[in-house]
Amino acid sequence: MMGQGLKPVNEVKAGNVVAIRGLGPYISKSATLSSTRNCWPLASMEFQVSPTLRVAIEPSDPSDMSALMKGLRLLNRADPFVEITVSARGEHVLAAAGEVHLERCIKDLTDRFARVNIEVSSPLVSYRETIEGDGSNLLESLRSLSLNASDYVEKRTPNGRCVIRVHVMKLPHSLTKLLDESTDLLGDIIGGKGSHSIKILESQSPSLEENVDPVEALKSQLVEAGVSSSSETENDREKCKAEWAKLLKRIWALGPREKGPNILFAPDGKRICEDGSILVRGSPHVSQRLGFTEDSTETPPDSALYSEALTLESSIVSGFQLATASGPLCDEPMWGLAFTIESHLAEDSETEKQPENFGIFTGQVMTAVKDACRAAVLQTNPRIVEAMYFCELNTAPEYLGPMYAVLSRRRARVLKEEMQEGSSLFTVHAYVPVSESFGFAEELRKGTSGGASALMVLSHWEMLEEDPFFVPKTEEEIEEFGDGASVLPNTARKLINAVRRRKGLHVEEKVVQHATKQRTLARKV
Structure with a gap:
């Protein structure tokens, strides 16, 4: 490439910019071309911030959708900073750096890439949902998560076999910030990508010494972040730190998407209750990955009810993930909350052994957990986070x-x-x-x-x-x-x-505030 002109050549020396034809269908944004498979790929461009201004776009004429899709692919290759995604509702979302950048992208789509008229929505702003409080009184919050606490929400599956109880508390801001900033690292650790997570943590924290284990570093940060912003006295702080370290051994899952700033704690209680029901305790999977506890070697009782309780663990986690992904206020993700979910599974009665009329039982548990988590947030003074x-x-x-x-x-x-x-x-x-x-x-x-x-x-x-x-x-x-x-x-x-x-959710707005009031427009001559 020489200015605006192109000169066909067979080979190019290092230091020149070349244009290669025919690679469009195989490269989405950036790639490394090499004659050997052993070549390490070059890193893509990194930016200090991510695109924050998001809009939904669609063609003015629905028949031009294929042209818009082609134009979006070309724009994605041409602009290294722009991000194009498809939302859960099927909308094509364009994310840009700011208003000027967005205006430039829309102009390029209309005039160069898609060459169709485009309808652009108002900016899509992301919010989060949480509950009232700052999480500074951690000792009081930890007591609210105990099994004997009275402030819980109870839901029952339609067939009546499973009772769900949910406790919720506000996490300290420092801990929430740490979880929010370490989502990629937590995803790699929980997913088992140990070597890759080590490289990520070393790149994020270059000040760490070479002999420091990144998992141990994150583990100590989680312990300190839980009590660093607490307002207790020195004696209560030590007690709070011990209680918090004990609670960190019960982390069942993170949410949403298994790596978010919300925590699901496994319940700490007797496996078999007085009424004969089974408590679905779950396994502290995240705590084991982070090194807070060792793998459990508990011998399971040999009973059909206990085996059925084990199959419900994934349904409880799925219900927690659904609840944290869409909160009760406006279906936005939850932020900085900790849940303890107690699921009590009872034996099948003779009348309940008939064919299931309420759908699959695991689906009933998942829905009940989701509704209970959302109701618990509504009960504890919800707030919007911007x-x-x-x-x-x-x-x-x-x-x-x-x-x-x-x-x-x-x-x-x-x-x-x-x-x-x-x-x-x-x-x-x-x-x-x-x-x-x-x-x-x-x-x-x-x-x-x-x-x-x-x-x-x-x-x-x-x-x-x-x-x-x-x-x-x-x-x-x-x-x-x-x-x-x-x-x-x-x-x-x-x-x-x-x-x-x-x-498209229901909005409670009164069209008529006072139906009995009358307004008289007098016309004076």
Whole structure:
């Protein structure tokens, strides 16, 4: 390749850029070509952040879908940063770096690659679901997971043979962050890819010594992260650390997708209950992989009921995975929660040995576990979690007022403000929700007449403190927030309703607030 021209050659020396024809059907984004199979593949391009702006696209004319698919494949090869996926609803989702990048991708699709008219949806923003609290009082939370705790949710399978009890607690923020950042490593460790996981951890943590086992390093981080943010005294901290280390030996699974920031603990109780039912205890598979406990050598009792209980373990884990993948608020993944699921399996009665009328029994257990986990979250004051951008703004002193006005309208939280040394410019650091960032740069330029500039980087997940189901009830609340139509709009509720409306879920909205009120439009002459 020489500029915009092409020159056919038989061979090329090192240091030149070449174009090879005929490889399109075999390469999706990047590949390594070699004359020998023993050649190590070259690493693909790595970026510090992943695409955050996602939209769903479809052709204006449904008959142009094949042309759009071909154009998306060409765009995926041409742009190393863009990501194209298919959602569970069958939508083609295009992920870009920002608004300018997205505009460029849509223009390339329309004019060069697909050459068809395209309908673009509003930006798709990801959320998470959790419960109220910060997880700082870990000792109190650990007691809530015990078998004797009264705050649990109970569900029963349609045939009545299995009773599900679910306890839920909030994980400390430091532990949730560690699990969220170590998803790839945890997936490799749990999946058994030991050597590959070691390379990943060494690349992520270059400061580790050569003789440090990466699994042991992650193990110690999990122990410390559980108690580092606790607010107990020194004596209670040691007790809390011992209880937490004991609980880490019972990790049954992680979710969603078996490597997320939610934990399923195996129940710790008697195998055979007083009423003759069997407790499905499960096996601490994740704890064994991480080295918290050794492989269990328990001899199983020789009974048909116990053998049936063993077959239900995978159904319980599947129900947990389904629940953590779609929470009760708006079907978004759960974040930073720990569950203990107790499943009591009873003997078949003579009437229940008839042909099953409620479907396969394992499917009944899976559905009951999913519903119980979602109900437990709803019972413990659920909250919505939104992604946050770290925003750095530079502006002159005369534009500080308009800049703060724009930040206030975007629900931004200002961290600090300082003057740059040797100049009159101010630097402001703030957190801006991702859902409020669309059109932020343009509004900032208009509000400050081009006197302020912003740089945004994806930072972290942050829980929104507002209760999405808040309704003023007491006299003080009614006096402060109003009653009926005078209540100020709830931000959390608006976000949840927007996501539910986009996904086609039921939205509880009143069309008529007060049917008995009458509005008279008097026309005065």
